[in-house]
Amino acid sequence: EDKVVQSPLSLVVHEGDTVTLNCSYEVTNFRSLLWYKQEKKAPTFLFMLTSSGIEKKSGRLSSILDKKELFSILNITATQTGDSAVYLCAVLLLTGNQFYFGTGTSLTVIP
Amino acid sequence: GAGVSQTPSNKVTEKGKYVELRCDPISGHTALYWYRQSLGQGPEFLIYFQGTGAADDSGLPNDRFFAVRPEGSVSTLKIQRTERGDSAVYLCASSSDPSGANVLTFGAGSRLTVL
Numbered sequence: 001e002d003k004v005v006q007s008p009l010s011l012v013v014h015e016g017d018t019v020t021l022n023c024s025y026e027v028t029n030f031r032s033l034l035w036y037k038q039e040k041k042a043p044t045f046l047f048m049l050t051s052s053g054i055e056k057k058s059g060r061l062s063s064i065l066d067k068k069e070l071f072s073i074l075n076i077t078a079t080q081t082g083d084s085a086v087y088l089c090a091v092l093l094l095t096g097n098q099f100y101f102g103t104g105t106s107l108t109v110i111p
Numbered sequence: 112g113a114g115v116s117q118t119p120s121n122k123v124t125e126k127g128k129y130v131e132l133r134c135d136p137i138s139g140h141t142a143l144y145w146y147r148q149s150l151g152q153g154p155e156f157l158i159y160f161q162g163t164g165a166a167d168d169s170g171l172p173n174d175r176f177f178a179v180r181p182e183g184s185v186s187t188l189k190i191q192r193t194e195r196g197d198s199a200v201y202l203c204a205s206s207s208d209p210s211g212a213n214v215l216t217f218g219a220g221s222r223l224t225v226l
Contacts, residue, residue, distance in 0.1 A: 004153075036216065041200060041220040042115075043154070048214060088153055097167060099143070099215060101153035 002027040004091050007103035013109055017079050021105045023089030026072040033072050035063055036088040038104065043088055046074070079109045113137075115218035117203050123224045124193055132188040132221045136205030143186050144215060145178055146202040154202055160186060192223045 007022045023033065032050040032080055036043035047056040049065035049072055056063050060079075065072045086104040093100075116135040123162070124130050136143050141162055146154035156170040163183045175193075180186040190197055200222045204215040 006153075009203075036217075041222075042202070042217040045214050045216070090153075095157050097144075098156045098170070099144070099154075100156070101146075101150070103153045 002091075002100055004089055004094070004100050004102040006087075006089050008105060009103065009107050010106040011108070013079055013107070015079060015081060015109055015111050017109075018075065018077045018109060019079060021076075021087050021107070022071060023031040023074070023102055024089045025089075025100075026070065027091050027093055027100065030067065030070075031092045031094045033065055034071070034090045034092070035074050036090065038086040039084075039088070046087075050072075076107075079096055079105040081109050081111055083107060084109045114196045115203055115205055116214055117201075117218035117221050118223055120219065121222045121224075123226065124195060125226050126195060128193050128225075130190050130193055130223060132190075132201050132223070134186045134188070134203030134205075134218060136184060136186070136203070137207075137216055138184075140205035140207050140210060140216075141183070142206040143180060144204045144206075145188050146204065147184070148200045148202055148220070150199075157188070157201075189224075193223075198223055198225045 004025045035046040047063045052067040060077045063074045064110045086106050088104045089102045090099040118133045122125040145157040148154045158178045159167040160180045175191045178188045200220040202220045205215045
């Protein structure tokens with residue numbers, strides 16, 4: 001059975017800290033991995049990763065994929081209270097069109 | 112429209128009632144997905160449309176759930192004889208890639224509460 005596991009489930013940090021969120025997957029026919037940020041309801045897109053070892057970066061956020069070890073990490077440096085959200089990881093397969101989501105990591109950044 | 116629009120944003124109903132949830136995707140997006148998200152969980156796939164047809168409905172939990180997209184744009188998720196376990200946020204997403212491999216853009220969701 002295809003599955004996506006995120007860790008930790010929740011995290012509380014202080015402003016300015018750096019955090020690393022993990023997403024591991026066990027799927028057949030991997031196509032791509034996506035990261036989303038969910039603050040209230042609608043998840044908003046952060047990154048799409050398809051190739052190993054190529055870092056995607058946007059401001060203080062960055063992400064990388066390891067297709068050999070089947071995981072991805074999302075790094076956030078110099079965290080701010082506005083980074084508080086649930087971060088979702090999703091995997092898309094080559095076959096079919098389902099995006100399989102993990103349960104998410106709830107990040108709380110306190111001032 | 113500019114984004115994915117879902118209505119209603121909140122729906123409270125009684126056990127056994129029928130509900131309809133509507134999704135208006137981004138104009139021109141051919142792929143449309145419905146997901147269900149329970150508290151503390153990630154989105155769970157329900158159904159995927161490519162154009163007017165349901166290309167994959169394997170995520171629908173039982174025959175009380177049904178979805179349509181008659182003209183290839185707006186979609187309606189229909190739930191018959193609602194149960195308390197149906198309470199969740201129902202998310203709709205659309206994509207411009209016919210294969211669905213492009214980034215999903217989500218709506219704000221419809222929160223369903225079954226009393």
